[in-house]
Amino acid sequence: EPEVTQTPSHQVTQMGQEVILRCVPISNHLYFYWYRQILGQKVEFLVSFYNNEISEKSEIFDDQFSVERPDGSNFTLKIRSTKLEDSAMYFCASRFDRNNEQFFGPGTRLTVL
Amino acid sequence: KNEVEQSPQNLTAQEGEFITINCSYSVGISALHWLQQHPGGGIVSLFMLSSGKKKHGRLIATINIQEKHSSLHITASHPRDSAVYICAVGGGADGLTFGKGTHLIIQP
Numbered sequence: 173e174p175e176v177t178q179t180p181s182h183q184v185t186q187m188g189q190e191v192i193l194r195c196v197p198i199s200n201h202l203y204f205y206w207y208r209q210i211l212g213q214k215v216e217f218l219v220s221f222y223n224n225e226i227s228e229k230s231e232i233f234d235d236q237f238s239v240e241r242p243d244g245s246n247f248t249l250k251i252r253s254t255k256l257e258d259s260a261m262y263f264c265a266s267r268f269d270r271n272n273e274q275f276f277g278p279g280t281r282l283t284v285l
Numbered sequence: 286k287n288e289v290e291q292s293p294q295n296l297t298a299q300e301g302e303f304i305t306i307n308c309s310y311s312v313g314i315s316a317l318h319w320l321q322q323h324p325g326g327g328i329v330s331l332f333m334l335s336s337g338k339k340k341h342g343r344l345i346a347t348i349n350i351q352e353k354h355s356s357l358h359i360t361a362s363h364p365r366d367s368a369v370y371i372c373a374v375g376g377g378a379d380g381l382t383f384g385k386g387t388h389l390i391i392q393p
Contacts, residue, residue: 205380215328215371217380228379261326273318274381276328 174198176277178264184283188253193280195247195264204247205265205274206239215263221247254284287312291372291384299392304359306387308372311353318381319346319357322369362391
């Protein structure tokens with residue numbers, strides 16, 4: 173069964189460093205999302221991406237964040253200068269169209285020291 | 286901005302019991318999602334519904350659009366149902382707004 177994959181599963185970085193989190197959505201899906209979950213808190217929406225551009229972003233998704241779909245398969249989230257409060261589990265999700273459920277990747281646990 | 290409230294926050298039950306988890310939201314939506322999150326962190330979609338009722342195995346989800354309320358039921362609960370159940374709302378290309386989740390423990 174097709175699934176969303178994410179790499180790495182765990183990333184440890186120093187404050188101020190840039191990180192890139194990678195996702196491979198399900199191949200025929202058209203809508204892509206990034207969410208984050210700080211430990212012990214609810215899942216929060218970061219950004220949605222469709223037709224090679226951002227369709228919606230939350231207040232959390234400030235200038236330190238960017239997303240890219242550099243080829244036909246990968247979907248990346250870049251954090252330019254990480255802060256301690258960026259430590260969280262980051263989930264990628266994809267869906268085929270607007271009327272279908274979202275499929276979530278297993279997540280990348282980001283730890284900023 | 287939609288507010289999503291779930292109840293109860295925590296629920297412990299005995300194997301075989303009928304489980305109900307409730308979700309309410311503040312602003313009209315096009316779709317509501319029920320998700321399951323296991324201790325390892327992975328999130329699995331259980332249902333996406335915009336009206337009426339859906340059933341999958343021992344799981345049943347209902348939604349009342351007028352009352353802005355949805356319920357997730359588990360029949361004949363089993364310890365393997367132990368997980369966090371999350372209600373989320375959203376539609377179209379937009380991202381989801383999540384509730385805080387219900388921590389369910391089913392004891393043998």
